[in-house]
Amino acid sequence: MSPRSFFSKLLSSRNDNNQQLTQNQNDSPYSQSWKHRLMRFFIIVTLILSAIWLLLAIWYQFGATSFITWLTTIVIIGLLIPLLSATYHTKLANKIDDKLSNKKISNKKLSRWLAGGYAFIWLAGLGWFFSIEAKQDRNWQPEVSQVITYERDANNPDLITFSNVRNFDWHTPDEADERWDTRTVDMSKLSGVDVSNSYWMGPLIAHTLVSFRFEDDRPLAFSFEIRKEEDESFSALAGFFRRYELSLIGAEERDIIYTRSNARGEQVYLFPISHLQHSEVKALFESYLIAADELNTKPAWYNTLVSNCTNIIFYMARIVSGDRLPWDYRIWVSGWLPNYLYDVGMLDANPQLNKEQRSSQPWSMDTWYERTHINPKTQGFDNEVSVNADVNSREFSAQIRQGIPIPPLADSKVEAEARAQSAAEASEE
Template identity: 70%
Template sequence: MSLRSLFSRLQSSQKATLGAFKDKRRPARQTNSWRYYIVSFLVVLSLLLSAFWLLMLIGYQLGAYNPITWLACALVIGLLTSLLLVKIKPKLASKVINNTFHRPFSQSTIITWLAGLYAAVWLLGFGWFFSIEAKQSRDWMPEVSHRVTYERDETNPDLITFTNVRNFDWHTSEDATERWETRTVDMSKLSGVDVTNSYWMGPLIAHTLVSFRFEDDRPLAFSFEIRKENGESFSAFAGFFRRYELSLIASEERDIIYTRSNARGEQVYLLPVSHLQQSEVKSLFESYLTAADELNAKPAWYNTLTSNCTNIIFYMARIVSGERLPWDYRIWVSGWLPNYLYDVGMLDANPKDSGQPWSMATWYERAHVNPKVRGFDNQADLDNQANSSKFSAQIRQGIPIPPLADSQAKADAKAKSAAKASNE
């Protein structure tokens, strides 16, 4: 073989090797490119979400037409636009900034300063958010103007005397005759718990109330609600930004359920919780007393996600019942709370007066309050207690009222059996 042929072969093999090497490197560059775009997307998304949160906070706290709100919007949007411009059009951005300050800055320096300034503005807003304190004294709407308080009997701690139990006569959704009463209940006579869901914004969102039944007395209802000021309306978005104080209302059902089913026209369902011991019911009742103490000692904020009318109840109930109430996404989708209770066996799937198990559809049909109280005369010529008892009896027509369980073992066994029946 001649030297010329040898060099020719070596040269061709070297080109092939370099070509293979380039082919091997090409996917790596492509992979790095994808990683770069994913990271960039996440960074941009984080910036946009953080800016949205900050501007919503300022808007809900100060008002959309406040000059400070507009200045904050201009500052935040200006910073984000500048950051975006530096990445997309670095030469143009550098030229504008250098001409403005009459000195040269590198692209990395510009990005560092803009990002640092935005971070400082956002952290300032974040710190302000946590410094906003809830208050007890505002111009409250009449239905949340009083705070429930209580006293225990010195000789019998089961006797609880409540002050400021709400018992309004509702004429329309906004007009009512105010009445705040004092009422004494005996915790040793607790006989059960009912959960009421009131649907006011579609099938996913409901307001949740809890009623405690007594052996020889009418039920007493509790409701965690926003404490609205006069002229204020509820916004789910505003509930994320420390806009509403939290309120605990103790009320007659003739007030707090009637105003939803009849005055406002919401769709209301009352569901008796099964397979509970009296000790569990009493502990849950005590949890409400503790909540009243805490809110009276220090006001708290309502939060649409973490401390709303449904999941606060779940937190308290889970302390009482533990693993019998597993964590579930439906705790945050309040409209599906009845289905959750059914699936975990806390609604009796096979009432004694029925020849076959009740489906969830049957429960919704039987538990529907509106048809039972349509036309109910809330202004009847009866004393308040008699009218309250009549309303409470009427909303429970057609549904089984479960007895309390004798023991924890029986309660657990029946709940597991009901859960199994509900899932078959």
């Protein structure tokens, strides 16, 4: 519906009401049809929600005590209340008609002026909101102060050298010894993918991280996060209003997982993804390189709903795996992501415990949660780097995987899809 037709509906509502009431000689609004009342209800709700959205956007950008925030609030309320009253409150509208008749101004004309003023303010606010650009040069908090970059080896494109790999020594949730490392990895040695869910606000909300395993090296973890400034704290509601830039962090697991499981006390689970080919793992890894390039070229906004730590991963993975990852509401409920992976066969219901033996009993999702809970495994882990940070990182990554079956890569696409289908069917039994 165009703005013009929308406000035509809005302004014609009461006039149509009066015509109907005159014909029926009945002043009660209940004589209107249910369709008309439903249309009126949706228009009122739309106006109120649009006002709330604009006021929240301004509040999160300028602050609650800002002159702009207060001025906009007064103007919006000053337009919206008379507009709704003059258009939909029958008794009040009739009184307004009586008072305006002496001034040769009709209630219909007043409603149009109010609606036009509100539409102008709201559309101007909408244009302002979408003109806000993300930036790289702010006073960032230490853990997001650097951006990850990389270079390919000129002779071997599989060799990737990363700069600004985060490897902090965390002491408390807010205090750490900063360290940004340079690290080279070989994509030809990729051996698998693990997804970690860190629960910090109940069972529905979790932060999702992705770790890439290598045959002869420690894992490397990636995490999409909000890029907080020094004076900022996270708010899920603020995440809808261009309050936080999006950041891609490349880190050692002893940093980015330890800070959640130990320093912050969040509940962390690590799930090894089954039934992948090496080409899929490599393509997913490459998609993180592309994401790093894009964010470094043009900063982007974090959005709580459409561009958060979980669904961005899903978008990238779906490009790689296609229909093997069907759309599902749990993509937007990050805490249920492991259940989704289990149902589509990416968590094996009958995992291979070692090279020779598979599980004798199918694993339920409850079993997966029990076996992959890493907090009990990391209690007492000495995360202070005294001699060699690489050794410490290897030890932490090995410790959080104790008791978790690490699946081998599939030899072909047919094998990968067949095993995933079999696992999905087993999960339904």
